[in-house]
Amino acid sequence: MKILVCLTKAPDTTTKISFTENDSKLNEAGVQWIINPYDEWYSLVRALELKEAGIATDVHIISVGKADVEPIIRKALAIGGDEAIRIDADSNDSFFIASQIAEYAKANQYELVMTGKESIDYNNSSIGAMIAELLDRPFISHVLNFNIQNGETTSVREIEGGEETDTCPLPLVISCQKGLAEQRIPNMRGIMASRTKPLKVVPASNSEPLTEIISYEMPPQKSGVKMISPDNVDELVKLLHEEAKVI
Amino acid sequence: MILVFVEQNNGTFKKASQEIISYAAAIGKQTSQPTAAIVLGEANNLEALGNYGVQKVFHVNDTRLNQLDSKAYTKAIVQITQEQNAGAIIFSNNSTSKAVAPRVSAKLKAGLVVGAVSLPDENFIVKKSVFSGKAFAKMKINSPIKIIALNPNSYSIQKSADNAEVIAQNINFDNTDFTVKVQSTNKVQGIVPLSEAELVVSGGRGMKGPENWNILEDLATTIGATLACSRPVADSHWRPHHEHVGQTGGTIRPNLYIAVGISGAIQHLAGVNSSKTIVVINKDPEAPFFKAADYGILGDAFEVVPKFTEALKKYKASHSS
Ligand SMILES: Cc1cc2nc3c(=O)[nH]c(=O)nc-3n(C[C@H](O)[C@H](O)[C@H](O)COP(=O)(O)OP(=O)(O)OC[C@H]3O[C@@H](n4cnc5c(N)ncnc54)[C@H](O)[C@@H]3O)c2cc1C
Ligand SMILES: Nc1ncnc2c1ncn2[C@@H]1O[C@H](COP(=O)(O)O)[C@@H](O)[C@H]1O
Numbered sequence: 001m002k003i004l005v006c007l008t009k010a011p012d013t014t015t016k017i018s019f020t021e022n023d024s025k026l027n028e029a030g031v032q033w034i035i036n037p038y039d040e041w042y043s044l045v046r047a048l049e050l051k052e053a054g055i056a057t058d059v060h061i062i063s064v065g066k067a068d069v070e071p072i073i074r075k076a077l078a079i080g081g082d083e084a085i086r087i088d089a090d091s092n093d094s095f096f097i098a099s100q101i102a103e104y105a106k107a108n109q110y111e112l113v114m115t116g117k118e119s120i121d122y123n124n125s126s127i128g129a130m131i132a133e134l135l136d137r138p139f140i141s142h143v144l145n146f147n148i149q150n151g152e153t154t155s156v157r158e159i160e161g162g163e164e165t166d167t168c169p170l171p172l173v174i175s176c177q178k179g180l181a182e183q184r185i186p187n188m189r190g191i192m193a194s195r196t197k198p199l200k201v202v203p204a205s206n207s208e209p210l211t212e213i214i215s216y217e218m219p220p221q222k223s224g225v226k227m228i229s230p231d232n233v234d235e236l237v238k239l240l241h242e243e244a245k246v247i
Numbered sequence: 248m249i250l251v252f253v254e255q256n257n258g259t260f261k262k263a264s265q266e267i268i269s270y271a272a273a274i275g276k277q278t279s280q281p282t283a284a285i286v287l288g289e290a291n292n293l294e295a296l297g298n299y300g301v302q303k304v305f306h307v308n309d310t311r312l313n314q315l316d317s318k319a320y321t322k323a324i325v326q327i328t329q330e331q332n333a334g335a336i337i338f339s340n341n342s343t344s345k346a347v348a349p350r351v352s353a354k355l356k357a358g359l360v361v362g363a364v365s366l367p368d369e370n371f372i373v374k375k376s377v378f379s380g381k382a383f384a385k386m387k388i389n390s391p392i393k394i395i396a397l398n399p400n401s402y403s404i405q406k407s408a409d410n411a412e413v414i415a416q417n418i419n420f421d422n423t424d425f426t427v428k429v430q431s432t433n434k435v436q437g438i439v440p441l442s443e444a445e446l447v448v449s450g451g452r453g454m455k456g457p458e459n460w461n462i463l464e465d466l467a468t469t470i471g472a473t474l475a476c477s478r479p480v481a482d483s484h485w486r487p488h489h490e491h492v493g494q495t496g497g498t499i500r501p502n503l504y505i506a507v508g509i510s511g512a513i514q515h516l517a518g519v520n521s522s523k524t525i526v527v528i529n530k531d532p533e534a535p536f537f538k539a540a541d542y543g544i545l546g547d548a549f550e551v552v553p554k555f556t557e558a559l560k561k562y563k564a565s566h567s568s
Binding site: 237240 | 318348351358359379382388389428429432445495513524538539547559
């Protein structure tokens with residue numbers, strides 16, 4: 001069984017977000033790019049565990065991006081992917097990205113496609129479900145626990161205020177949530193091996209983006225904190241009722 | 248026509264559902280189009296959805312839809328959209344819509360905005376949350392059909408006495424549309440899920456250990472709030488993972504967020520700084536969270552929280568007559 005793991009780059013979580021060019025672009029000065037945490041910590045590692053358990057045969061990594069995503073692809077190979085594909089395009093439209101991945105997945109017959117639950121930059125939480133639709137496959141979102149036995153999968157997924165356990169046959173697409181696996185740090189052997197693992201660059205196919213980002217804005221600044229004495233909690237209650245009107 | 252996908256939970260419609268109907272009806276008004284709801288699976292009292300602004304309800308009364316299968320849900324929503332020649336579909340940004348809205352988007356080649364926080368403008372540009380709440384993006388949908396998943400607690404409910412006309416809708420399912428089998432569900436009873444909570448009490452490492460959570464539980468119960476926590480608290484298994492908020496946990500936007508013993512790291516703030524009012528209780532005057540707060544108390548949580556709870560109880564007693 002072949003697994004395709006989708007990876008995207010994201011600004012390091014400590015990044016102070018700001019924008020340039022009339023607030024139309026992320027200010028990338030000083031931004032450290034990391035593998036989107038859900039893709040690295042949970043999706044990729046769970047795929048590798050399935051291979052180690054003898055359930056999967058190959059774990060391939062795919063990313064839609066320009067050459068600047070190659071360092072994070074190499075890192076994923078160092079953690080343990082067998083081979084990587086970069087689809088050469090720069091886009092933030094979910095449908096465009098999903099179409100590229102779906103096309104590659106269809107041609108290369110992956111029984112399982114895994115994405116992160118969301119990218120921590122655009123927070124669309126969309127690409128996995130779109131790939132599933134384009135491949136006409138079932139989809140399970142926000143999976144916290146995943147197993148395969150005799151071609152039948154069992155997923156525990158997060159729902160509002162709880163969890164649901166689903167079974168479903170392969171082929172399948174899932175999006176991965178915290179809890180699915182434990183983060184792995186690449187070791188020296190992995191890093192050395194990653195340098196010679198195949199990284200294919202594939203041209204993007206034509207697909208119309210359905211959305212575009214016109215501009216960005218920052219949330220309104222807080223007007224400043226009102227400090228209340230610990231001996232005067234009644235005052236806080238009054239302010240929450242009369243001024244903030246939240247209780 | 249503007250369509251809005253609505254879920255019924257235990258025979259009722261949650262606040263988030265009422266919000267999206269009101270939101271869809273407002274878009275309908277803006278663009279002079281009728282608004283209709285789609286309800287899948289067994290449900291009752293659907294006329295009442297008219298109270299929030301829909302004229303019609305398309306009801307697919309098929310018990311196989313009582314549980315989510317994103318393929319089957321997509322088929323139903325796509326068919327109704329095409330039959331009605333609808334121009335927009337509105338979802339609530341929740342776990343069901345995350346599995347369904349993108350599928351509908353891919354099928355209909357309809358641009359999708361997830362995490363919208365306001366009404367679209369006349370050019371169908373919609374403001375949405377990005378970078379886990381650190382910023383907003385204005386996103387334009389270029390396709391003829393537009394899909395929006397609205398964040399809970401972002402739009403206020405408009406209520407009237409109108410009733411909706413309920414139309415039994417038939418969908419031509421075949422067996423391959425149902426592949427996912429739900430084996431069990433496990434829900435915390437009687438608590439508003441974090442994503443929908445209006446009031447949240449959250450604890451960090453300053454609480455010292457899980458055995459001290461009783462004071463936060465008391466505070467939360469007093470005002471009917473839902474509990475949350477910082478990441479290290481969940482990682483140390485002091486609290487369950489679903490309570491973890493922040494950049495790599497839940498993103499929430501309650502009316503009131505009370506943060507106790509949380510320093511306010513950038514990754515934590517990312518998930519909570521859309522809260523309308525933030526109260527910070529911390530013993531360190533340098534804690535970065537105070538800069539993001541509306542109200543702050545500098546003091547020891549173990550002294551301040553019980554006093555605060557008492558004051559809230561007193562206030563509630565005097566306002567409940
Ligand atoms: C990739 C990445 C992703 C991350 N994602 C998240 C995320 O999603 N959510 C998240 O929360 N964190 C996240 N973090 C971790 C984040 O950087 C901080 O480490 C974390 O938020 C700190 O948690 P804390 O405030 O509970 O603990 P601390 O930083 O240890 O703060 C404890 C606070 O309690 C106060 N305190 C101590 N005793 C008392 C007392 N008796 N009374 C009152 N106050 C007291 C202290 O003054 C201090 O301010 C992430 C980190 C990384 C690297
Ligand atoms: N450019 C991309 N290339 C490959 N996979 C991606 C890309 N963007 C997003 N993904 C995958 O889709 C998931 C959800 O992303 P999103 O829908 O943008 O929130 C991510 O966690 C990745 O696994």
